[in-house]
Amino acid sequence: MKKRILLVEDEPNLSNSLSLILAEENYEVLALATGRPAIEKFQEYDLLVLDLMLPDIDGVDVVKAIRDKSPQFPIIIISSRSSEDDLVQGLSAGADDYMTKPFSIKELLLRIRRMLVRQKFYLEEDDTKKNSKDWPRISCFQFPSGLRIDFANFRAHTLQGEIALTTQEAYVLHHLVEYENQVVARQDLLAKIWGHNLSVETRTIDNFVVRFRKYFENNTQKPKHFITKRGVGYLFKSKS
Numbered sequence: 001m002k003k004r005i006l007l008v009e010d011e012p013n014l015s016n017s018l019s020l021i022l023a024e025e026n027y028e029v030l031a032l033a034t035g036r037p038a039i040e041k042f043q044e045y046d047l048l049v050l051d052l053m054l055p056d057i058d059g060v061d062v063v064k065a066i067r068d069k070s071p072q073f074p075i076i077i078i079s080s081r082s083s084e085d086d087l088v089q090g091l092s093a094g095a096d097d098y099m100t101k102p103f104s105i106k107e108l109l110l111r112i113r114r115m116l117v118r119q120k121f122y123l124e125e126d127d128t129k130k131n132s133k134d135w136p137r138i139s140c141f142q143f144p145s146g147l148r149i150d151f152a153n154f155r156a157h158t159l160q161g162e163i164a165l166t167t168q169e170a171y172v173l174h175h176l177v178e179y180e181n182q183v184v185a186r187q188d189l190l191a192k193i194w195g196h197n198l199s200v201e202t203r204t205i206d207n208f209v210v211r212f213r214k215y216f217e218n219n220t221q222k223p224k225h226f227i228t229k230r231g232v233g234y235l236f237k238s239k240s
């Protein structure tokens, strides 16, 4: 069955050429020039390619609205906004990937393919893990600030209020909390959470940590809980 891609891009030239190329790659494509209809329609599709600067709504708000309904739906942002802030905003709103315009179409196709494979794996994995008796080993974790992670229900009280965690977010957080005060290597996290057989990049872990800092750190520039160990991975501390 053809995979269905929702494309939201208000620049007609880019939208047309992307639609053509995606169709040639055997995807079924719906191209929209505005963001709001995407929030209504996304569940009929397998993946969303989303521009941020849209005539009707900020793309980041589209991501947030979709994440409220579906923590797992694959979203790739394509944007000419390339500052660190936009990247962090997009990813912390819940996008899975971010490409800065102009980008290579080949690279976009590669990422789409990879994300669809990952998605399939997630869905299968979710069922087994969510129903497994040993999840979660830690049912709830509370920071000294009062912010909380409820692993059993995949929810968290964050600086942005109460949110639904994606399954992967919950797994990565759980692993870090379980190994508190120990350096966790990116490679170990990838192997434990995604298995060895997937081409998930170590950058994926960094993107997760960017989100976690947004959720739980008062000063994301000077993290006290999610500490980077350069060249190795991350160290989680519950107390500063």
Ligand code: CA
Pocket: 009, 010, 011, 051, 052, 053, 054
């Ligand atoms: Ca635009």
